[in-house]
Amino acid sequence: MTTVQITLPDQLAQEAQRAGLLSPARLEQWLRDQLADQRVEELFSAMDRMAGVDEPAAMAPEDLAREIATMRAERRTDNAH
Template sequence: MTTVQITLPDQLAQEAQRAGLLSPANLERWLRDQLKTQRVDEFFAAMDRMAEVNDPAVMSPDEVAQEIAAMRAERRARNAN
């Protein structure tokens, strides 16, 4: 388990605590939902990029592997920020 510390304005933290939003179960559910939403958004963004290509070029397996590696590196770099 990892402990995460966040800084919130006092009033917001108090309201969130009273509403039960800061419980570990609620925070976990919210984070999982956000991650799922982000993956879906990334999927549809990729679909949009694919739709913009008029005539997709035939790619060799090596070219496909390079594109996948580049996409994964881009995602890792984005998630590191």
């Protein structure tokens, strides 16, 4: 367990304390919610970036097989050294 110390204006700290917002359980839930929201925002941001990228043309199966064979040959060469 980690202890975190924060500095707040006195009035805000008192109001938050009276409202029960500074209890460990409430703070933990708030932080978990914030982290989940952040992950969702990052996902949508990544989706927006992906939508802005032009898709490459589809490769014919023969071209794909040739690319895979080339990649495997390069890995074998790299691993041999």
